[in-house]
Amino acid sequence: MAFIDPMTEDDVAAVVAIDGATVGSSGWDEAQVRGELTRSWARLWVVREEQAELHASVRAFLCAWLVADELHILNVATDTTHRRRGHAGRLLTHALRFAAEQGVRMLLLEVRRSNAPAIGLYRAFGFTAMGIRARYYGDGEDAVEMVLRLDELGQPLPGRDEVRLSRHENL
Ligand SMILES: CC(C)(COP(=O)(O)OP(=O)(O)OC[C@H]1O[C@@H](n2cnc3c(N)ncnc32)[C@H](O)[C@@H]1OP(=O)(O)O)[C@@H](O)C(=O)NCCC(=O)NCCS
Structure with a gap:
């Protein structure tokens, strides 16, 4: 059974391992994750799965910053051998519920332009492309800025892409 918990110090090594195994990893090390755990405006959650014995x-895991009425999603990743089992979706559903409870009106994130799995994930939750940040990443790749707006009851509002990603990328 999979369930969501707030991240704790005991999870740091596992989170860094999941992040590090990812292609295009954010490069978080243990000190950075510990640093996030100390920020009052940061929210970090993990999905745990019970194993037999x-x-x-x-x-x-997912890390987000609550800034006034915005929730900035900084990082989300699933262990490579456990992808496509709904774990990231569980985390986003949890983050959306949290956002609604907090009166958040906008969820924001940046994602690599080539990251079709992540863009697919965010689109499945109603995020749309709001802008492009040219050469945002250290290796020169563009970031796509994505947004999901919520109404005053915390319900997602339908949106449309404000920028075209690429007719070749089929995203
Ligand atoms: C993106 C990522 C977090 C998705 O995690 P996941 O646990 O496999 O995602 P889920 O199983 O919850 O998928 C939920 C939905 O997202 C979309 N999605 C997930 N992976 C996808 C893929 N490879 N291609 C297209 N859509 C995808 C689908 O709509 C999926 O629903 P479905 O399986 O019913 O079709 C995972 O691929 C990952 O860790 N990538 C590396 C880290 C990363 O790029 N993070 C984003 C930083 S901005």
Whole structure:
């Protein structure tokens, strides 16, 4: 059974391992994750999955910053061997519920332009492309800025892409 928990110090090594195994990893190290855990405006959650004879293992994590009425999603990743099992979706559903409770009106994030799985994930939740940040990443790749607006009851509002990603990328 998979369930969501707030991230703790005990999860840091597992989270860094999941992040590090990712192509185009954000490069978070243990100090950075610990730093996030100390920020009052940061929210970090993990998905744990119970295994038969072992304690629950971390399968995925999400880190976000709550800034006034905006929730900035900084990082989300799922263990490479446990993808496409709904873990990131669970985390985003949880983040959306949290956002609604907090009166958030806008969820924001940046994603690599080539990151079709992540863009697919965000689109599945109603995020749309709001802008392009040229050469945003250290290796020169563009970032796509994505947004999901919520109404005063915390319900997602339908939106449309404000920028075209690429007719070749089929995103
Ligand atoms: C993007 C990522 C977090 C998705 O995690 P996941 O746990 O596999 O995602 P889920 O199983 O919850 O998928 C939920 C939905 O997202 C979309 N999605 C997920 N992976 C996808 C893929 N490879 N291609 C297209 N859509 C995808 C689908 O709509 C999927 O629903 P479905 O499986 O019913 O079709 C994962 O691929 C990952 O860790 N990538 C590396 C880290 C990363 O790029 N993070 C984003 C930083 S901005």
